[in-house]
Amino acid sequence: MLTRFFRNARVLTLGLLVVLLSSSIQAQETITIEFWHAMGGGLGETVDEIVARFNESQDEIVVNATFQGSYDDTFNALIASLETDTLPNVTQNFDLAAQTMFDFPGLLPAHEMMALDGFDASIFVPAVADYYSDDTGMVAMAFNSSTPIVYFNVDVLAEAGYDELPLDWDFSTFKEVCDAVLATGIESCVTLGQVGWYFEQILANSGGLYFNNDNGRTGRATEAVFNQGQGVEVFEFLTSLYTEGYAPDLGSTWTDTDASFIAGQSAMELDSTAGARGLQEGADFIIDTTYIPHSDSSDRNGVVIGGAALWLLDSGDEATNLAAWEFMKFVAQPEQQILWHTNTGYFPVRTDLADNEELGAFWMDNPNFLTAIEQLGSTTTTLEDGSPNYAVLGGRAGFFPSIRQLIVDAYRRVIDDGLTAQEALDEAAERANQILADYNEIVGG
Amino acid sequence: MDQSTSNPPPTPTVGLTNKTKRESEADRQRKNKLSAAIEGYLYLAPTLIALTIFVFIPVVQSFQLSLTRSSFGRSIDVGFDNYVRLFNDDRYHDVIWTTLKFTMGTVPIGIALAVVLAIALSYPLKHLSWFYRLLIFVPIVISTAVTGVLFKWIYHPTVGYLNHLLGFFGIDGPTWLTQGDWPLVSIIIAVVWRQIGFNTIIALAGIQNIDGTLYEAAKVDGANLWHRIRHITLPLLSPTLFFLLIINVIGSLQVFGEIDILTNGSISTRTMLYSIYFEAFRSQNNGGASAQAFILFLLIVGLSFMQFVVVGKKVHYQ
The missing domain is CATH 3.40.190.10 (Periplasmic binding protein-like II)
Structure with a gap:
């Protein structure tokens, strides 16, 4: 009786150990990415859906999305987190924060990752790309743009x-x-x-x-x-x-x-x-x-392009930075951009979606979603003398x-x-x- | 077994014995005093430690911060420049004026209404007192955020209940939350409503503490209800009113939720407290915000002191 108990116990312990070990190995392999955003209500639900899609698409990275309140709140939270050393890996930050983000200590410019990864930034709508670019290239990843x-x-x-x-x-x-x-x-x-x-x-x-x-x-x-x-x-x-x-x-x-x-x-x-x-x-x-x-x-x-973009913050760990970058790339993929646009009205930031069939059908039924895209498309970006139109x-x-x-x-x-x-x-x-x-x-x- | 019995056998000299005895007694008293003091401080310790960590140190730190211009973890020493700027800033003068108007609006009205309600609950409405008390006290258990949003709908100029109601009487209601002095009035109403429950309960408790025999004696002497209120209730209620005054003034200096939700801190409703938040979190000006915080801190300390000294003298304690 007793020996059987011990034998069972031993088997149980062994089983438990295996489970624990394998889970700890798994824990070592998965990287958790903290993602802050400012999308409440219905917009936030769509963000959660995109994050869930990403987490399901692979099993090495887990993105943990946190709603931080308004754009202003998110901006302030980021500045405050600098002093307490609790920076997220990716944050959404709005158009007006651009210069502050350019100067932000610990920012990892998107163009560095693009160069590393061979990512083609020309897929983005020029007005969006220009807005978030410095002399080298795009500092942030386009995400939700509006006018x-x-x-x-x-x-x-x-x-x-x-x-x-x-x-x-x-x-x-x-x-x-x-x-x-x-x-x-x-x-x-x-x-x-x-x-x-x-x-x-x-x-x-x-x-x-x-x-x-x-x-x-x-x-x-x-x-x-x-x-x-x-x-x-x-x-x-x-x-x-x-x-x-x-x-x-x-x-x-x-x-x-x-x-x-x-x-x-x-x-x-x-x-x-x-x-x-x-x-x-x-x-x-x-x-x-x-x-x-x-x-x-x-x-x-x-x-002028409005809305917000995704900014990558240097965690000091290359693997984590790459994982965060993977997520940012995922968000820019056509499937996510289509979901985002049709659910919210923020327009797709990719040029190659202009003749997308699914979107074409959607715009036939919802012409109002097209107005903003056309308003931006018909913007005068270069003046008659060939110089950039800094106003827009x-x-x-x-x-x-x-x-x-x-x-x-x-x-x-x-x-x-x-x-x-x-x-x-x-x-x-x-x-x-x-x-x-x-x-x-x-x-x- | 106390100390005297455990002492070695007394020496022949009487005077010496007395002296040691006296000394040991004084010693014991001192020891008792000391241990009592230690015990006392031990009781105080949790509060003192918490106050030090969460109040005293932050006060000192925010004063230090007020002497700098800082952001991004970088900071520049600017001496008293933040204070000089506030001193010269018309908009900060408006903020002080707004705070004054707001306090003068909420505190007297809030307390007067509470006293009237408390007296009503003690006399004419005594039968269903529990029901009215519940009714009056309910706002207190609702969070400020919720009452703010509720009032926002009440005040909405085009689809709000209040203007709809006024419309029945042929009154074209103002745009409550935006134009002229209305936004401040709207916030005062909301704050008075939120605080009325607390004030009434305190006033009611004060009234119920008054010795009933005084009223009986007055009745025998032929005093009517008004006379009894005027000459018994109000004077004996003065300690309670004094307490309410302090609590309400400090409370009105700390109002944030209603302002933020109802007017989003529009320029005519920016009180000193809101202005601190505004400088720090909307203008990213930590130094300036800290300077304002320190000014408000001094003001509250000064006010509390003044209220104790000046008003304290006129309070009637039984």
Whole structure:
């Protein structure tokens, strides 16, 4: 009896040991990659799906995705993690963080991995590639790119006498449409949040610069120039939408505007292309889309790439870095890009997807998803004299997120405190210059 | 067995014996005192250690940080430049003004409402007191994030409940969360609502502690309800009111959730506390944020001190 017990026990122990050993061998072989992202809600579910696909596709690398909150939160978490030495391996970080990320200690530029791996970066849409490139090549891996577009309620616009809206339209035309729309008795013409992004985009569309040194692209930005030339005209237009009763004053919001558009209280909404899916599902009327407007005194230039990219952080261990790179490459593959685009509205960042059959069929059914791609595709990237159009390349500066916030404040300075657009922008520019000077002093421009 | 019995047999000299005896007694007393002191400090130790780690050291560190400009783990010594900048910054002056308006809005209204409710619960509504108490106290158990989001829907200018309701009375409601002074008013309402439960419970406890015989005596003397409230309840409630005043002022200086959720910290609702967060996490300016934190710290210390000295004198303790 007892001997049998011991024999059984021995067999059991042996079995356990084998299991333990094999699992520890497996544990040695798998590499865990920490991946931080800023995609909440439905977007986050799609990120999780992509991560799950990656983890299932092989058994050497496990990607552990963590939602860090908004873009700003993710940006701050990354800066804080530097001091506590808890950097992730891959992080999503937004467009405005580009310069800060370029200067970020411990960043492993994507072009180094591309060179090592023989990865062809020309698969990416040029505007996306350019936005995240330094002199050598792409510093970050393109992931979720978006631009703002104008969504409109087809029924209301038809009632106002517009069967469609022009793709190329200036501020006066925009307000003409608005006057006709308001005449139908609707509460407001357009709804848009007082965020810095629309100012940046409409400024670019009007050919205006945000920073000196060619938007901070031929040298470090040392001065904000958005308070000169086009900037004033653009900001006058944007603030007049509120002060002249064209838009409800919802403050600085990315999401509250959806409610008044979906409820049929506003005929148009300015929003990211990433909102395409959500708006279409929420509204019980047909939504059509068009490009954002530009100033009266300019021709249409086009838009700056928005959204975010994936950045690789040096773990100090080559195997881990390579594993993280594998994941980044996986995300850029066509299958993942198609899933990402059709689920969210962020557009595919690869050029070879333009004639993809699956997407072609999808775009037939969902033409609004195509508007942003075409808006970007028709952007003037080179001026008549052959020089790059720095306006649509977008501004690049350290701590740009803090400077964007100054524009948010400037809206209130005009609406509440009665400053003119010029005065509010001058005030913002003065503070922006201080931020730039401080940044360049710390980082050592 | 105590020390005196274990002593060696007494020597013939009486005076010496007395002296040793006295000495040993003094020794014992001192020892007792010492061990009592050690015991006392031991009881205090967990709190002191925790306070040192989580309060005192961070205060010193944030002061050090306020003398620098830093980011990315790099830092430059700038002396008192961050303080000089704040001193000259119009926007920081606005922040202080906003904080003042906000505190003057929340504290008196919050306490006055609580006292009225507590008196109502003690007298006219006594029968269903438990029900009303529950009703008033409920906001306290809901997290700030949830109440913030709730109020956001209530205040929404186009699809919100409040303006819808006002519309029934033919009133065209303001855009609560954006224009002029309305955002601050909206936040004050939300904060008063959240704190009213706590304030009422404390005030109610204060009222219930008042000796019932005083009221009976007053009744016999012919005092009506108002007189009893005016001459018995309020004076005897003053220690409670004093406590509420301190707690509420400090609490209002620490409000964050409602501001962040309702207005996203728009410029007219940026209080001193929010401004610290704003500088540090939206403007990546750690030095400036630390300087603001230190100013707020001094202010709270000063306020607590002032409240104890000035108001403390006028509080009526039974």
